[in-house]
Amino acid sequence: MSVAVVGRSLRLSIGMLTALRVPAVLKVSPAVATGAMLLAPLAVLPLGALVGLVVWAGGRLDLPALALAFAALAVLAVGSRALHLDGLSDVADGLTSSYDRERSLAVMKSGTAGPAGVAALVLVLGAQAAALASSVSSGGEVRSAVVAGSAVCASRAALWITACTLAPPARPDGLGVTFTRRVPVVVTVVGWAGLAALAALVDPVRGPVSVAAAALVVAALTAHAVRRFGGVTGDVFGAGIELALAVLLVGLAGA
Template sequence: MNVAVVGRSLRLSIGMLTALRVPIVLRVTPGVATGALLLAPLAVLPLGVLVGVVVWAGGRLDLPALGVAFAALAVLAVGSRALHLDGLSDVADGLTSSYDRERSLAVMKSGTAGPAGVAALVLVLGAQAAGLMWFVGLGGEVRSAVVAGAAVCASRAALWITACSLVPPAREDGLGVTFTRRVPVTVAALGWIGLAALAVLVDPVRGPVSVAVAGLVVAALTAHTVRRFGGVTGDVFGAGIELALAVLLLGLAGA
């Protein structure tokens, strides 16, 4: 992968995963799409920094931990245009609306949030906030803020699983055609092993275990949606990211 392709891939990843303005990538080749997925954790580094700053500042000012946690999640939602939260809601509604594949996909595409979608948002955001509260409660410790921000970046590695070469698209149009089946299984596995190795720096036991559980949760979600929908959609990508973030924040809290 040459420098030009890496540059286009990074711009595409930033444009998809954040609200930051970058030059538009007009031609998305398979190589650029694959690169965008692999660079996802790096592309959201600005969002990770923002979350870390909110956590650090809230702790230093001795603000209520729950309020700071939700403020950090609000910053993250605005910074990502809430696309992943929308995906989580749509997937929950699709999985609970019907056992018929076409009806489930139609519900997901409608864009409205049903009871299951709302419940999923409340539960997953609540879990994320609970994890962030612990980091805030350390009173502005820089290390805890860095770990919280790193968890945001690492959660985007969920795309390595949902877009791996074994996973088909649920539809023949839309995001699935461009970004599914792009990440080789070996690359996805090695990437998550690398994240687990880095997590040892946080805690020799809880770090890699948290990463492993996050990966298993995303893999389970992916397998289930493939059984129910015949493949994955962009909504599944977002749901995987939000679930991975919840597991990482809860698992690393107290480490």
């Protein structure tokens, strides 16, 4: 992969996954799309740093842990334009609306949040906030900030699973055509193994176990989406990221 392709891939990934303004990538080649998926954890480094800064500053000011956790998640939602939360809500509504594939896809595309979508947001955001609050309460400001920021970046590796070559697009148009089936399975496995090794620096047992659990949850979501929808969509990408973040934060809380 050339330097120019890496640069375009990084710009594309930042533009898709954050609210940061970067020069638009006008032509998305297969190589650029693949690179954008692979560079997702790196692309959100500014968001991870910002979340870590909020956690660190709030800890130094001795703010209530739960309020601080929700503030950090609010910053993350604004920084990502809440796209992943929208995906989580849409997937929950699609999975519970009907066993008919076309009906489920239509519900997901409508953009309105139903009862299942709202419940999914409350439960997943609640788990993220509770875990982050526990981490803030049980550890120092710096350690909590590093864990929170790292979890944000690592959760974007969910795209290595949802965009792997085993998961076809659910629709013949849209995000799926461009970004699905881009990441080779071996790259996905090696990448997540690398994350597990890095997580061992936080805790030699809970770190790798948390990463493995996050990967399994995203893989299960992807497999279920393929069975129910015939493939994955941009909403599944977002749902995978939010679920991965929840699992990582819960697993690493107090580690």
